[in-house]
Amino acid sequence: MDSNNYLTMIMVGFLVTYPLRLVPALFFSKLKLNAFFQRFLDIIPYTAITALVFPGIFYCIEGNDYVAYAGAAIAIISALLKASLSVTIVCTVIVVYLLLII
Amino acid sequence: MTTSQLYLLGLKRTFPIVLGYIPVGIAYAVYAGQNGFTPWEIVLMSITNYSGSGQFFIVSMAGTAAPLPVFMLALVLMNFRYFIMSTCVFNKFKKLSFIKRTLFSHLVTDETFALFTTSEKELISVPYFVGIFLTAWIAWITGAALGVLASSFLPQALTQALGIALFALFIAILVPAGKKDLRVAVLIIATAILNTCLYHYIKESHAIVISTILMAVIGATFIKNKGTADECNIESVEKELEEEKDKLAKKSQEQESK
Numbered sequence: 001m002d003s004n005n006y007l008t009m010i011m012v013g014f015l016v017t018y019p020l021r022l023v024p025a026l027f028f029s030k031l032k033l034n035a036f037f038q039r040f041l042d043i044i045p046y047t048a049i050t051a052l053v054f055p056g057i058f059y060c061i062e063g064n065d066y067v068a069y070a071g072a073a074i075a076i077i078s079a080l081l082k083a084s085l086s087v088t089i090v091c092t093v094i095v096v097y098l099l100l101i102i
Numbered sequence: 103m104t105t106s107q108l109y110l111l112g113l114k115r116t117f118p119i120v121l122g123y124i125p126v127g128i129a130y131a132v133y134a135g136q137n138g139f140t141p142w143e144i145v146l147m148s149i150t151n152y153s154g155s156g157q158f159f160i161v162s163m164a165g166t167a168a169p170l171p172v173f174m175l176a177l178v179l180m181n182f183r184y185f186i187m188s189t190c191v192f193n194k195f196k197k198l199s200f201i202k203r204t205l206f207s208h209l210v211t212d213e214t215f216a217l218f219t220t221s222e223k224e225l226i227s228v229p230y231f232v233g234i235f236l237t238a239w240i241a242w243i244t245g246a247a248l249g250v251l252a253s254s255f256l257p258q259a260l261t262q263a264l265g266i267a268l269f270a271l272f273i274a275i276l277v278p279a280g281k282k283d284l285r286v287a288v289l290i291i292a293t294a295i296l297n298t299c300l301y302h303y304i305k306e307s308h309a310i311v312i313s314t315i316l317m318a319v320i321g322a323t324f325i326k327n328k329g330t331a332d333e334c335n336i337e338s339v340e341k342e343l344e345e346e347k348d349k350l351a352k353k354s355q356e357q358e359s360k
Contacts, residue, residue, distance in 0.1 A: 006143055006164055009173070013160050014150035016177045017184065018208055024189035025207035026200070036322055041182055043321035045155070046279055046286060047293045048180045048314040049272045052158060054294035055301050057269040061262060062136075068266065075270040079277030085122060089129070092270035097263035 061096065071096040105229045112233020115221075119213045119234075120241040126154060127245015129267030132253050134161045136265055141250040148246035152208065152239060156181050158268055159310075168307035176311040179318075187215040194219060194226045202228065209235035285325045293317040 057075075061068040075092040083091065103111070127148065134144045139161065151157050156177060163173055188210045192203060214235050221230070253261045280287030293313050300309035 006139055009160050009164060010143060010147045010150060012170065012174060013147065013153075013156060013177060016174055017151055017153055017156055017181050020178070020181050020185045021188045021207040021210050022204065024185055025192040025203045025210075028189045028192075039322035039325065040318050041186065043286075043289070043325065044179055044314065044318040045183060046276065046290060047317040047321065048159075048176075048310075049155060049276055050290045050293040050317075051297045051310045051313045052155065052162060053269050053272045053276070055298040056162065057266065057273075060133075060265050060269055071266045071270070072273070075266075075273040076277060079274045080281070082278075083274075085271060085274045086125065088274040089125065089267050089270045093263050093267050096266050097260055100259040100263055 061100070064100065067096055067099045070099055103225075108225065108227050109229040109233040111225065112230040113237055114233075115217060116214075116234045116237045116241075119217065119238045122213070123238060123241040124245040124248065126268065126271055127242050127247075128249035128252060129264050129271070130154070130157055130161075131246045131249025132261050132264040133158070133268055135250065135253050136261075137161050137164055139164070144250055145243065145246050148243045152211065152242060153181055153184070154211075154268075155272075158272075162310070163307050166305060166307040168305065172307065172311055176307075176314065179315065183212070184210055187212070187219075190219050191215055198228075206231060206235065209239050211238065214238045283325070286321075289317060289321045289325070292320075 057072045058065060058068050061071070071092050074095045075088055078088045078091050130148070131144045134147070134157075135141070139147070147157055147160065151160070159177065159180060188207050191210055192198065192207070198206075218226075218231065218234055249264075253264075256264075276290055280290050296317065297309055297313040300313060304312075
């Protein structure tokens with residue numbers, strides 16, 4: 001078994017994710033975590049998302065890295081300008097689309 | 103409130119979540135399709151995994167021949183927040199059957215957790231829960247299905263452009279977090295640089311896991327009073343429950359004395 005079998009990955013994903021949601025629902029009325037571990041868990045979504053985005057975003061438009069760079073720049077700029085989630089996504093996709101068709 | 107009123111209120115409040123899940127679901131399906139997942143696998147993953155970043159991670163790992171234990175460890179760490187969120191959500195219920203807990207727990211996500219646990223106490227009920235959580239799940243699956251359909255008739259440039267949508271979503275999550283806390287911004291930038299460097303020397307899947315864990319350990323060591331920790335404050339939930347119990351006890355005492 002390795003990650004080249006897509007269906008296996010999906011089922012492993014389910015077998016990992018579902019118990020994480022189920023166990024506390026069934027058994028936990030209280031939960032006390034070590035302060036360091038709590039901070040680790042608070043911060044991990046941010047580091048994980050960052051690692052998923054960079055450098056992946058630079059290669060996400062096949063054979064057209066410069067368009068991907070422009071898309072990344074647009075996304076960062078619109079998020080910095082406090083655009084909402086959907087506005088950021090829509091702007092980025094539209095700019096990338098326009099760059100691809102011109 | 104009646105059962106149907108509670109259900110409809112939950113449904114109404116979930117509308118913004120639906121608006122967010124459908125486009126992201128479409129983007130996920132397009133991205134997975136580009137990486138060789140079949141339509142059936144794409145929809146199945148949305149039904150069974152139901153986790154934006156988790157599914158994105160699985161698609162990124164596909165075909166990299168990452169060893170299964172590494173893949174699982176990364177996924178556990180990435181999705182461990184559901185463990186905490188689920189604890190909070192089900193602490194809100196005083197009584198709930200085993201079957202309902204088994205079925206309902208699958209539906210806990212970041213957004214539904216936030217909406218539900220911040221709702222007024224008197225609304226916490228099974229129909230209100232179903233109105234929120236089931237609606238959001240259906241929206242997520244619908245998005246994936248629409249994405250599968252869309253990629254077969256949309257112009258190729260547009261499906262290609264949609265491939266960047268999930269990345270844009272994640273940037274839109276990261277940037278405000280970094281703006282709010284400069285130390286988080288430094289951590290995000292450092293993680294991006296580290297992962298970009300590692301990417302050129304080791305397998306992509308290993309790079310992601312190493313940078314995620316290493317930088318989270320560094321972050322947990324240096325960022326000690328970040329605001330997100332109270333997002334799910336279990337102690338406060340416990341206190342609330344105890345206060346309620348006290349109130350009930352007092353009430354019953356009063357009634358007895360009358």
